[in-house]
Amino acid sequence: MTVTSRVPLADLAALLADGTRARFCLALLDGRAWTAGELARHAGVAASTASEHLSLLVRGGILAEERQGRHRYVRLAGPRVAQLIEDLAAHADLAVPAPPPPTLRAASSAKAMAAARTCYDHLAGRLGVAVTDALTARGLLRQDTGFALSDDGLAWFTADLGVRLAPRGRRPMAKACLDWTERRHHLAGVAGAVLCATLLERGWVTRIGTGRALRVTPVGAHALEDLLGIGGEAAAGS
Amino acid sequence: MTVTSRVPLADLAALLADGTRARFCLALLDGRAWTAGELARHAGVAASTASEHLSLLVRGGILAEERQGRHRYVRLAGPRVAQLIEDLAAHADLAVPAPPPPTLRAASSAKAMAAARTCYDHLAGRLGVAVTDALTARGLLRQDTGFALSDDGLAWFTADLGVRLAPRGRRPMAKACLDWTERRHHLAGVAGAVLCATLLERGWVTRIGTGRALRVTPVGAHALEDLLGIGGEAAAGS
DNA sequence: GGGATCGTGCGGCGCCCGCCGAAACATTCG
DNA sequence: CGAATGTTTCGGCGGGCGCCGCACGATCCC
Numbered sequence A, B: 001m002t003v004t005s006r007v008p009l010a011d012l013a014a015l016l017a018d019g020t021r022a023r024f025c026l027a028l029l030d031g032r033a034w035t036a037g038e039l040a041r042h043a044g045v046a047a048s049t050a051s052e053h054l055s056l057l058v059r060g061g062i063l064a065e066e067r068q069g070r071h072r073y074v075r076l077a078g079p080r081v082a083q084l085i086e087d088l089a090a091h092a093d094l095a096v097p098a099p100p101p102p103t104l105r106a107a108s109s110a111k112a113m114a115a116a117r118t119c120y121d122h123l124a125g126r127l128g129v130a131v132t133d134a135l136t137a138r139g140l141l142r143q144d145t146g147f148a149l150s151d152d153g154l155a156w157f158t159a160d161l162g163v164r165l166a167p168r169g170r171r172p173m174a175k176a177c178l179d180w181t182e183r184r185h186h187l188a189g190v191a192g193a194v195l196c197a198t199l200l201e202r203g204w205v206t207r208i209g210t211g212r213a214l215r216v217t218p219v220g221a222h223a224l225e226d227l228l229g230i231g232g233e234a235a236a237g238s
Numbered sequence C: 001g002g003g004a005t006c007g008t009g010c011g012g013c014g015c016c017c018g019c020c021g022a023a024a025c026a027t028t029c030g
Numbered sequence D: 001c002g003a004a005t006g007t008t009t010c011g012g013c014g015g016g017c018g019c020c021g022c023a024c025g026a027t028c029c030c
Helices: A008-016 A019-028 A036-043 A047-059 A079-095 A104-115 A125-137 A151-161 A189-201 A218-228 B008-016 B019-028 B036-043 B047-059 B079-095 B104-115 B125-137 B151-161 B189-201 B218-228
Strands: A063-068 A071-076 A117-119 A122-124 A146-149 A175-178 A185-188 A205-207 A214-216 B063-068 B071-076 B117-119 B122-124 B146-149 B175-178 B185-188 B205-207 B214-216
Touching: A008 A019, A008 B008, A008 B019, A008 B079, A019 A036, A019 A047, A019 A071, A019 A079, A019 B008, A036 A047, A036 A071, A047 A063, A047 A071, A071 A079, A079 A175, A079 B008, A079 B079, A104 A117, A104 A125, A117 A125, A122 A125, A122 A185, A122 A189, A125 A185, A125 A214, A125 A218, A146 A151, A151 A189, A175 A189, A185 A189, A189 A205, A214 A218, B008 B019, B019 B036, B019 B047, B019 B071, B019 B079, B036 B047, B036 B071, B047 B063, B047 B071, B071 B079, B079 B175, B104 B117, B104 B125, B117 B125, B122 B125, B122 B185, B122 B189, B125 B185, B125 B214, B125 B218, B146 B151, B151 B189, B175 B189, B185 B189, B189 B205, B214 B218
Parallel strands: none
Antiparallel strands: A063 A071, A117 A122, A146 B146, A175 A185, A205 A214, B063 B071, B117 B122, B175 B185, B205 B214
């Protein structure tokens, strides 16, 4: 009988408390849109099962959907949920030290991911942390008293990188995001997204295959060395 | 058969996906330690049920326990989990606009909470946001390019407030925490915790009853006006 | 139009898990 | 020591939910 009024927190958590739905969300952390079928295969469940899960996640505000023809494209609803899931995953993985990957293929993939990857819409992995460190060392990013760009940092985006860094809604300009391989913070927020988009646009980094993993191109390595003094391992192509 | 390797994210979310466990965590957001019995009564379940829930939460790293005699005291495991739960709750409450409180007592309590309360170990509610705004307006806290104290801000804590602001482990000095009544950010992190602790120690604010709600004392109102130019409604006692 | 592909609604099955009460254990107090 | 109180363990019950297969509608391609 205990009707026990609903607890919003529990309802939200319940959406992520299922292995299959969690796998969906983790896959979608690459920031791109997937079709229902792709996700079903990725998680190893029947299409009908995936369909129901997606409806729940959309209704719960975790995912946004976009229908095109016979496809149902689905992506994370926004940077906020992406951050939330990333935080949750980071916390969960801290408790469970990653077991050694079973297959060679998985090991190689894990290695590439650890080197450089996207985290929703910004850089992560050793590359992401290296960029964050370089910005900090040069006084462009302040981490000792919080996490914010300095005035020099603002100027760097405009003058050195050559991109406009405009406020976007209520999203913070700079934000710390916990890197789950490096166990340190890397740059997220508007600045992180703009930086990542710029690197991709200019071909300084490219995606490896269809996943989240990135590779620094030779041109990119030069540019990163030039702009931030990043060289060697962190900028190495895979 | 589908053994489907575990998904840490889902395991963590599952801990919070139950109404009773969620109620426990939300109650513990006051930052203090509760006994198992108190939580059981608070959530309206049998002691045996609460006991099992607590064991799960402790094993999952959400809660830390401390046994004293026949009592089992339990509190949130640390600022990190507190922040996680707060984020999750904030996101959940955004989707579900709070229904009007059913009872007069609840309404009065909600009013006090909205005015001033603790959020784990820092200030929240209109008071928390007012303090954050005042710090920002005076150039002590930078919010336009992220969220960090300025050098003036560091000096303010030492010279004006008269407290040492030392780094504590890996916890960030300043951090934005989403206020679920004001729907804006307030100051968290080491600085937020130190500030809140100082205000409580000096009797500038006091707890109302046993909950999270706070009241600004007359002495406190003067001090806040003095230090930050905060007056009127935000500093009003209740 | 015909055949392949993609997504969805519906039963039905099975299991997990949250709940309680009763009994046992631990601690404090008189 | 005995009573009172707080907590834990154990069965057992019931409901919720994640899974599939199948049938069907929609869409795209040839």
